[in-house]
Amino acid sequence: MSGFAIEFVSASKSYGQTEALRQLSLSIPPGEIFALVGPNGAGKTTAIGLLTGLLAPTSGSVRIAGHDLASEAEKAKSVLGFVPDRPFLWPRWTPVETLRYVGAVFRLSGQDLSSRIEREISSFDLEHVRNRRNETLSHGTRQRVALAQAFLHDPLVYLLDEPMVGLDPIAQRHLVRRLREKTAEGATVLLTTHQLLLAEEVGERAGVLVGGRLLACGSPDQLAADESTRGRLSEVFFSLAGVPDERDGRAFPDF
Amino acid sequence: MAATIVAAKNTARAGCRALVPETFRERASLAAMAFSGILFLSLETWGLEAFYRLASRILPELPGFRLEIFAANLLPAFFAGLAVLMTFGSLTTAVSLLFLSDEIPFLIPLPVRPGTIFRRQLGLSIAYSSSPALFLLAPLAGLLAIHSEHALLALAAFLASLFSVIILCGLAGALLSLGLVRLIPPDRARLVAGTFSALSLGAALVGARQTRPERLFDPVAAVELLQGLASEPPSTSSRNPLQLLALACARALTGDPGSLYPALGALGFALFLFLAAARGFAGVHLAAFRKSREEGTRRITSVREPRAARTLTRELFDAEVRNLARDAGTPAQIGSLLAVLILNVLNMRLLPVSDAAGKDLVFGLQTGLTLFLVSALCLRFTFPSVSTEGRTALLLRTFPVDPLRALAVRLAVHSGVAVFLAATLTLTSGFLLEVPAPALALSSYFVLLGGLTIPAIQLGMGALYPRFDAPNAIAAALGPGGFVAIGISMLLAIPTTALASREVLSLLESLIRRPLPHLTLSLLWGGGAILAAWTSLRLGLQARRTADLSLP
Numbered sequence A: 001m002s003g004f005a006i007e008f009v010s011a012s013k014s015y016g017q018t019e020a021l022r023q024l025s026l027s028i029p030p031g032e033i034f035a036l037v038g039p040n041g042a043g044k045t046t047a048i049g050l051l052t053g054l055l056a057p058t059s060g061s062v063r064i065a066g067h068d069l070a071s072e073a074e075k076a077k078s079v080l081g082f083v084p085d086r087p088f089l090w091p092r093w094t095p096v097e098t099l100r101y102v103g104a105v106f107r108l109s110g111q112d113l114s115s116r117i118e119r120e121i122s123s124f125d126l127e128h129v130r131n132r133r134n135e136t137l138s139h140g141t142r143q144r145v146a147l148a149q150a151f152l153h154d155p156l157v158y159l160l161d162e163p164m165v166g167l168d169p170i171a172q173r174h175l176v177r178r179l180r181e182k183t184a185e186g187a188t189v190l191l192t193t194h195q196l197l198l199a200e201e202v203g204e205r206a207g208v209l210v211g212g213r214l215l216a217c218g219s220p221d222q223l224a225a226d227e228s229t230r231g232r233l234s235e236v237f238f239s240l241a242g243v244p245d246e247r248d249g250r251a252f253p254d255f
Numbered sequence B: 001m002a003a004t005i006v007a008a009k010n011t012a013r014a015g016c017r018a019l020v021p022e023t024f025r026e027r028a029s030l031a032a033m034a035f036s037g038i039l040f041l042s043l044e045t046w047g048l049e050a051f052y053r054l055a056s057r058i059l060p061e062l063p064g065f066r067l068e069i070f071a072a073n074l075l076p077a078f079f080a081g082l083a084v085l086m087t088f089g090s091l092t093t094a095v096s097l098l099f100l101s102d103e104i105p106f107l108i109p110l111p112v113r114p115g116t117i118f119r120r121q122l123g124l125s126i127a128y129s130s131s132p133a134l135f136l137l138a139p140l141a142g143l144l145a146i147h148s149e150h151a152l153l154a155l156a157a158f159l160a161s162l163f164s165v166i167i168l169c170g171l172a173g174a175l176l177s178l179g180l181v182r183l184i185p186p187d188r189a190r191l192v193a194g195t196f197s198a199l200s201l202g203a204a205l206v207g208a209r210q211t212r213p214e215r216l217f218d219p220v221a222a223v224e225l226l227q228g229l230a231s232e233p234p235s236t237s238s239r240n241p242l243q244l245l246a247l248a249c250a251r252a253l254t255g256d257p258g259s260l261y262p263a264l265g266a267l268g269f270a271l272f273l274f275l276a277a278a279r280g281f282a283g284v285h286l287a288a289f290r291k292s293r294e295e296g297t298r299r300i301t302s303v304r305e306p307r308a309a310r311t312l313t314r315e316l317f318d319a320e321v322r323n324l325a326r327d328a329g330t331p332a333q334i335g336s337l338l339a340v341l342i343l344n345v346l347n348m349r350l351l352p353v354s355d356a357a358g359k360d361l362v363f364g365l366q367t368g369l370t371l372f373l374v375s376a377l378c379l380r381f382t383f384p385s386v387s388t389e390g391r392t393a394l395l396l397r398t399f400p401v402d403p404l405r406a407l408a409v410r411l412a413v414h415s416g417v418a419v420f421l422a423a424t425l426t427l428t429s430g431f432l433l434e435v436p437a438p439a440l441a442l443s444s445y446f447v448l449l450g451g452l453t454i455p456a457i458q459l460g461m462g463a464l465y466p467r468f469d470a471p472n473a474i475a476a477a478l479g480p481g482g483f484v485a486i487g488i489s490m491l492l493a494i495p496t497t498a499l500a501s502r503e504v505l506s507l508l509e510s511l512i513r514r515p516l517p518h519l520t521l522s523l524l525w526g527g528g529a530i531l532a533a534w535t536s537l538r539l540g541l542q543a544r545r546t547a548d549l550s551l552p
Helices: A044-052 A073-077 A095-105 A110-123 A139-151 A169-184 A196-202 A220-225 A233-240 B002-019 B024-061 B067-100 B103-107 B114-147 B151-183 B186-210 B213-217 B219-231 B241-253 B257-280 B282-298 B312-325 B330-350 B356-381 B392-398 B403-433 B437-464 B473-477 B480-499 B502-512 B518-546
Strands: A006-015 A018-028 A033-037 A059-064 A080-083 A157-161 A188-192 A205-210 A213-218
Touching (some): A006 A044, A018 A213, A033 A044, A033 A169, A033 A196, A044 A157, A080 A139, A095 A139, A139 A169, A169 A188, A196 A233, A205 A220, A213 A220, A220 A233, B024 B114, B067 B151, B067 B282, B114 B257, B114 B282, B151 B186, B151 B257, B186 B330, B257 B282, B312 B403, B330 B403, B356 B403, B356 B437, B356 B473, B356 B480, B403 B518, B437 B480, B480 B502, B480 B518
Parallel strands (some): A080 A157
Antiparallel strands (some): A006 A059
């Protein structure tokens, strides 16, 4: 056991001639929120795919809470809470039925499961839709159900792929609060996002992935102080992505 | 295990909810489906019961007729047909459920063993692909139980044999899909599998047609055929497993309790192989699934030089042709149509019709059949063409394109295909039967006008009753709108059988004891078809322009 919640050890992934992820080495300790940013096609989804077992690394290894995804997949996944970029919900089930199923998969049952379901229903404001079919829910509500099922079993590691998509500002703020509570209890969060401000404000550390390589990694202060990066996350991002700064590293140009 | 029970309970609850619809549209949809299903099953049960009563009166009078030998000789062909259809049906379903289902990327990150996921999807593939066969066979199994002296024994042997064939062949099809996806990406593999499936159905139909069932209508040939089937017992030392299952079912009809053992043994063997394959091939499936996702990322389409946009109508036309050509059901439908064409040619060649009256009768029936085929194809492709826009409908509504022009272009593409199909079938039949030119011209009038108006009716109804949230084209067609559309189309198709055949018209005249003015009725039919198409298109167009559009 290395003590890290998430570890990429020289993990590479190739699709034929295309190298989607090159020798990624990254360790995230328990209790940290780590934001992974990068332009489209940088390898973020591939990194998430390796952590969830949807993809197998071409070389290197990936570990969650010390469990190798290749040899101890079930143990690794049992401490994982995952929200994909496009959440899947069984269309004809209700949110409560969905949560009951996910709870059973994580070996929860009885009163414990029922109280957790009520907790998440209340937390993500799903009370008024709890018995409606998933297929009738709006995009934002579906996202809240997907978040509720990721939080249901109090995982040690949260993997959130673009979690804010479809959420209103109230739900976004609530999600950040829940994530901070969880990390205070020792859980770890890896989130991918295109919202640089979110990554900067929420992430204790951030990594910039470009062309399958992790070109920068550190806390906002570290990134600002580093000779090679020197600047706010948005400045670092545009610089590493090869896009000239519009003005003082702001994300959007001044009109 | 607990999760499986929760999933089963959830699915059962979801099924019960579907039986208690909330909105009028859902209620109408359920009523339409229930009505169609009950009507179909009732007609099938009635037909089988009538056939049974007739056979039980006539067959015992045949010298040397023995029911168990008759069953033992017929059932292998039945099981063989089922085996072929199940293998290819399961191949298509398995490509979708093992590789293209959104459930797999949801289930893999959960702490569920790959073997459990694979077993689940494998079971679903077999269940889904066998459901049409089970639906069709339910009345037969029921009649077997009611009329057999040893109802439970006969039913148990038949069901055990049936399910062992379904499981083994479904499993074979699903395992074939693993190999197919290693060669071709899943989205294309589904099209290839669908084509195989349609061709196998076509081959089964052509094979059944080659046995010349029309011999049963000739008393002398029918007696010879039945005596042959009911007096020569099949070899009991056969190594053909389908033959052995057939023998077990036949022995069960005579009340032999020992007949249950081979059937139950086959079922046990099938279940054992299912579980062993689910365990043994889980790793292969996971690797193939991952590879298919990688290929989806890697695939690079050839870069073409952008061409200048042509007129709006031409661009809309090209887009419609693309949509139709890339529809997942198109290759399978082409395979089915090929089979229909071969069957048509076989029918014309094998049917003993040489006199003018016989030719007139067959050609009339052929006209009605052609328009029935056009109606069915339009229900699959034309009616859902609005619904399958899905969320794109929101975007299309904002485009500065007149809905009239968009509907007109869509109609041109769909009716073009329908007219081509109808004309091909009619001209082939006409030339093979050597019907006189006036009869060919009359039939052409019906199929050409039907080929133009039936797509218009279905398109209009599809626009009037769109289901943008339907998961696929078939689900979109299985609603009240689809029911109304196919109803009107059939009202147009059925009368053409009489109007295109002097013989059928004379029969009707003798039944109602008054003359039927042929020319007036034909013109009235044409007027009615045009009116129905115009009304349907107008209603659909109005809905496209003004109806509220709201999608979750």
